[in-house]
Amino acid sequence: MKLGLQLGYWGAQPPTGTAELVAAAEDAGFDAIFTAEAWGSDAFTPLAWWGRETSRVRLGTSIVQMSGRAPTSIAMHALTLDHLSGGRVVLGMGVSGPQVVEGWYGQPFSKPLARTREVVDIIRQVLAREEKVTNDGPHYPLPFNGPGSVGLGKPLKPIVHPLRADIPIWLGAEGPKNVAQTAEIADGWIPIFYTPNSAAMYQPWLDEGFARPGARRTRADFEIAATCHVQIVSGPAEKAAVINGMKPIVALYMGGMGAKDPNFHKQVFERMGHEALADEVQKLYLEGEKDRAVALIPDELVDDMHIIGTASEVKERAAQWEETGVTTLLLSCRDAAEVRTIAEVLA
Structure with a gap:
């Protein structure tokens, strides 16, 4: 199992100390660094900026x-x-959610699976550079001849010859149909709430995709990159403090992000067996009672979603994640020293 440094997306201001984190990840043997985007910073520019000082780590987006x-x-x-x-490059992509797609990008959210399939197919055509790029699908027609067209569009090839025709494409996916399609058409999967206890839920969905005619990968060469906070602590008291500090993030994803219905993040927690909890957390969030919502998050759920413990406990827990099929842990680290410590423990 490999390690990836998850740099995420920016808050109100660009983060500080990132160059040191990236250098430490490269030196410590991390396999990759990943960036993300929401509705502020983009995912590609930071990779180009910070990645220029590296020579070995893969440069991934999670997600575009x-x-x-x-x-x-x-x-x-x-x-x-x-x-x-x-x-x-590792190209990680996802459909995001309707609030962002329609509210920020001004694009329709409907038919996310069909849109994903078209996007992946078009990108693979560009990278292969074998024929001029065309698409007959309804979502991204190429060339475009719809309303407003002047009728002069023509199929094109990229001017630049791609370095690799097989740049890995990983997809962020949450629901059964989306996960199955990811296993069918992608090189890897970026789950958002994958844990050892929930891993069995995903296996039939993955198997369905691998079994489809023309599936691109098998389980043996398919990558699963799970996001997980890893923190080494001195003992139970410090672990409890870390868990409490992470509960607001869990509560936000469970009940405070996206619309009331449908809510894809909330549905993941429901499939994990936390339907009643998710309903109550969302209810409190929508009522403005964030502190009460956070207080409902059980320690056991946070502990399952992340790897927090002494050095020996972290090593044992990481092995459990690997046993479920995870090929890369995407970790957020606070400083270069933490990067080096985690690399040493999980070497």
């Missing part, structure tokens, strides 16, 4: 929001960065 760019534009970003980095 598909509705923010045309599929061909996403492919242009990926092939450009792949050239600049010497073939180290």
Whole structure:
């Protein structure tokens, strides 16, 4: 199991100390660094900026929001960065949610699975550079001849010859149909709430995708990159403090993010067996009672979602994650010293 440094997306201001984190990850043997985007900073620019000081780690996005760019534009970003980095790009993508897609990008959210399939197919056409890129699908028609067209569009190939035709494409997916499609058409999966206790729920969905005619990968060469906070503590008291500090994040995803219905993050917790808890947390969040919502989050849930313990406990728990099929742990680290310590413990 490999380690990836999850840099995430920016808050109100650019983060500080990131260059030191990236350098430490490269030196400590981390496999990759990953960036994200929401509705502020983008995912590609930080990889180009901080990745220029690296020579070995893979440079991944987790995730690029598909509705923010045309599929061909996403492919242009990926092939450009792949050239600049010497073939180290991992293209992680996802559909995001309706609030962001329609509220921020001004694009329709309907048919997310069909849209994903078209995006992946178009990007693979660009990277293969075998034929001019076309698409007959209803979501991203190429060339475009719909309302407002002047009728002069024509199929094109990328001017630049891609360094790699097989840049890995990983997809963020949460529901059964989306996970199955990811196993069918992608090179890897970026789950949002994957834990040892919930891993069995996902296996039939993955198997369905791998069994489909023309599936791109098998379980043996498919990557699963699970986001997980790893923190080494001195004992039970410190562990309890860390768990309490992480409960607001769990409560936010469970009940405070997205619309009341449908809510894809909340549905994941429901499938994990926390339906009644998720209903109450969301109810309190919508009523403005955030502190009460946070107080409902059980220690056991946070402990299952993350790896927090002494050095020996962290090593044992990491092995449990690996046994479920996780190939990469995407970790957020506070400083370079923590990067080095975690690398030493999990070496």
